[in-house]
Amino acid sequence: MNKTLLILGFAFLGFVGCQPPSTLFYWGNYSSTLYDYKKNPSDTTLSVHKTTLLDIMKKAPEKKMLVPPGVYAEYGYIMLKEGKENEGMEYLTKEEQSFPESKVFIQRIKDEYSRGKK
Amino acid sequence: MKTIAFILLALSLVGCGTYVTKEEFAPNMYKDHPQTIVVLPPMNKSTSAEAKEYYTTTIAEPLTQSGYYVYPMEVVNDVLKQEGLYDTETMLAVPPQKFREFFGADAVLYLTILEWNTSYMITSGSVTVKVAYELKSTHTGDVIWFYDDAVTINTSGNSGNMGGWAGLLAQAITTAVKTAATDYIPVARQANEKILLAIPFGKYHKQYNADMKVKVEKKKALKPVEEKPQKGPS
Numbered sequence: 290m291n292k293t294l295l296i297l298g299f300a301f302l303g304f305v306g307c308q309p310p311s312t313l314f315y316w317g318n319y320s321s322t323l324y325d326y327k328k329n330p331s332d333t334t335l336s337v338h339k340t341t342l343l344d345i346m347k348k349a350p351e352k353k354m355l356v357p358p359g360v361y362a363e364y365g366y367i368m369l370k371e372g373k374e375n376e377g378m379e380y381l382t383k384e385e386q387s388f389p390e391s392k393v394f395i396q397r398i399k400d401e402y403s404r405g406k407k
Numbered sequence: 408m409k410t411i412a413f414i415l416l417a418l419s420l421v422g423c424g425t426y427v428t429k430e431e432f433a434p435n436m437y438k439d440h441p442q443t444i445v446v447l448p449p450m451n452k453s454t455s456a457e458a459k460e461y462y463t464t465t466i467a468e469p470l471t472q473s474g475y476y477v478y479p480m481e482v483v484n485d486v487l488k489q490e491g492l493y494d495t496e497t498m499l500a501v502p503p504q505k506f507r508e509f510f511g512a513d514a515v516l517y518l519t520i521l522e523w524n525t526s527y528m529i530t531s532g533s534v535t536v537k538v539a540y541e542l543k544s545t546h547t548g549d550v551i552w553f554y555d556d557a558v559t560i561n562t563s564g565n566s567g568n569m570g571g572w573a574g575l576l577a578q579a580i581t582t583a584v585k586t587a588a589t590d591y592i593p594v595a596r597q598a599n600e601k602i603l604l605a606i607p608f609g610k611y612h613k614q615y616n617a618d619m620k621v622k623v624e625k626k627k628a629l630k631p632v633e634e635k636p637q638k639g640p641s
Contacts, residue, residue: 314472320464324464324592327463328461357471358476358477359471359480362482363481366485394486394512397510401486
């Protein structure tokens with residue numbers, strides 16, 4: 290067997306192996322549905338974007354990827370704005386559990402909401 | 408084997424421009440170790456009024472893939488408004504440390520859209536997006552990383568097999584159609600990807616703290632953020 294060829298083959302494999310994984314978090318259609326909402330803000334485009342957020346949460350584990358930073362929080366925030374307190378708080382808490390570094394931010398959103406209710 | 412791989416890697420890095428390691432380019436990133444980044448609404452220095460809103464939708468994804476916790480920008484905008492901050496120009500007056508207080512963020516990312524335009528010359532056309540990033544520590548207030556880059560997509564049409572005036576006319580028409588239809592978003596995404604190759608990876612990335620020796624093209628600070636003229640970080 291041609292040894293040079295074998296070595297080159299391994300070098301190629303090594304080369305491919307150097308590529309960092311580009312998909313740590315699963316983002317689904319996020320930027321596309323957010324863009325549509327920004328371009329044409331309406332109940333319809335917002336509803337499509339909300340579907341994207343839920344879709345990310347569902348599909349990320351299936352794909353053995355992580356739900357990205359901010360997705361639970363963004364969804365929870367939209368829920369609060371729609372007056373769905375329990376759901377909103379639940380998703381905000383999920384954000385903090387998944388990313389403890391978001392604590393200050395999440396606490397702030399929760400406090401702000403509670404203050405606004407009074 | 409490894410030697411061959413390294414040689415191949417080295418060869419692939421030879422190009423124009425001066426290359427330095429990430430550690431040489433941004434030493435404070437490896438001292439400060441920011442983990443959470445708050446992205447402020449971009450400043451728009453392009454001629455397109457809509458660039459700011461649209462560009463915003465392309466940032467969170469690549470920045471998180473680089474390993475950082477990025478606060479959801481839609482929510483961030485509302486929090487900033489609660490603080491009386493409506494545009495990035497006024498936010499420049501706010502010390503970076505304040506964003507630690509508001510969000511718990513380790514770093515603040517200031518973005519400037521420098522170009523977001525279509526160049527159209529009858530038979531040739533192109534779409535360009537150029538952006539600059541500047542990351543400041545909320546602990547020290549210093550610039551810890553910056554980078555800028557541009558991506559241009561050629562939208563020149565072709566004339567098919569026609570020659571003469573008919574061919575020129577056909578070329579002009581296909582150029583006009585292609586240029587008008589080109590979406591800025593994929594161009595902006597490419598620009599972000601090019602730029603973020605040069606950021607030291609954050610804690611969610613496999614190469615966190617292992618990319619110091621990776622070479623990046625050395626950039627000069629554009630200073631898009633400071634109003635007053637100032638020398639680049641030493």
